[in-house]
Amino acid sequence: MQPHSNHNAVDLYLKDGCGRCSLYKTSDCKVHLWQNELRHLRTLVLECGLTEELKWSIPCYTYKGNNILLINAFKDNCTLSFFKGILLKDPYQILDKPGENSRIVRLIRLDKQTNFQALRSKIKEYIFEAMEVEEKGLKVDLDKAPEQPIPEELDTVFIRDPAFKAAFYKLTPGRQRGYLIYFSAPKQSKTKASRIEKYTSHILNGKGFHDN
Template sequence: MNPKVDAFLKREDKWRAELEKLREILLGSGLTEELKWGQPCYVLDGKNVALIHGFKEYCAILFHKGALLEDPKGVLIQQTKNVQAARQIRFTSVNDVTKLEKTLKAYVRKAIAIERAGLKVPFKKTEDFELPEELASKLAKNAKLKTAFAALTPGRQRAYIFHFSQPKLSKTRAARVEKNIPRILEGLGLDD
């Protein structure tokens, strides 16, 4: 048990009991407990296997390579369409955790086996992501912008693609593209 995680759980009001039960399951698997990104994280030889965290409506166990896990119980959730590797199992009560304890232990064992085998999640390449029409249109009309966008690192390109794709309304997507054109032309990413 990690004292930093003890302190984290003492501060957790809403999901303490659920997170403590998840912690017990994960520690029982032989994983090492750390605090990463402000959350309890369970590692094998320095490699992240699982993380537990609380949200407003639920708490969850997140498997870092969850996309590689077989899910016969159908409990793994892909948080958003852009999440490629991680998968969550969500809970709203200790009873939810207890009911799935046997399944959780099996999934943790599988996640450890995946890490031991050195398996990697095959990530989509930037060019595999569909460009939002508003960005594609600007790139087609502006050669300088197209060249500048192509010169960005793949990670910066993906960040822009995700950022521009999020709004439901075309006018909002177009406004985001327009607002960020100067940054793209300067070779900057969203967070630079």
């Protein structure tokens, strides 16, 4: 496949950085810490036939107009992130979640100990599978049951107020998960309880966390 690339924009990214912090155009910019790895990833991705663009100030690769993956630089590693990574089979167990609450995106991390050449063909398999996912028009089911554990404070309210519990479980799985993430975030129990109390009427009225 012939690569398609917005070379000027991505060349500038590799030369100067992403421009999203004060380290832009300095030797301390994270992009400069991972020059070789980013260039290797870029070459590999383009060999797979994806179109290269610059979105959100970082290289983004698309297939038939749809976002497939990003390459990005961080302090301790650089990454190749798949927008629909949850749909990939991950036969080599090299995909990670970007964060604890990430539902869809999965990424491959490269650090200074990574043997890129040993991973090269495997990464290509993942890219081609991601392209196939897009070709088939596969979608991520965002209403999948929430994986977030129920905090003890919420469970206590459920026991005390069955009507509230029933209202919570009438919400869509996506709304349930949004509340669970928000309620579980504080370290202190009293803060969790306060958040639950604040949104009790929302839940009883069938509203999601972001609904007015």
